[in-house]
Amino acid sequence: MNTPTMLRALPADHRRRLMRLPREVSFPQGTRLFDEGARADRFWILRTGSVELDTQVPGRRTAVIETLGAGELVGWSWLFAPHVWHLGATATTPVRAYAFDATAIRSMCQDDPALGQAVTQWVGEVLAHRLRCARTRLLDLSTPYGAGSAV
Secondary structure: OOOOHHHHHHHHHHHHHHOOEEEEEEEEOOEEEEOOOOOOOOEEEEEEEOOOEEEEEOOOHHHHEEEEEOEEEEEOOOOOOOEOOEEEEEOOOOOEEEEEEHHHHHHHHHOOOHHHHHHHHHHHHHHHHHHHHHHHHHHHHOOOOOOOOOO
């Protein structure tokens, strides 16, 4: 199951309001968008390219959790206090995206409860999907191959 895109998740009037705010940005391949633990003050909707989400695994190298593509949300930590990234992200190809200022979006959501509910529902669904991906990936890294199969 893919993460819900803004196009599928939000009513048209809410999408139109949100899409008045972003600025278009681009990142070359290899650009680090954010690191775990850093301040989450923005998010992106990918237009083109791909971004890998990763997490630090003690005693191991960084583990890639998921690869995101066009239409997908990069970053959810901006919505929930303490507004600190829970994962890291790197552009794995050249990326074009819409960048949103988190403070402006949170303010809009507070001023318009219907918009706030729709955005929270969308980001919550993305968060749930990312947690499932992280769990699966970390289980893959921590168990021997075939450990879950019947003997």
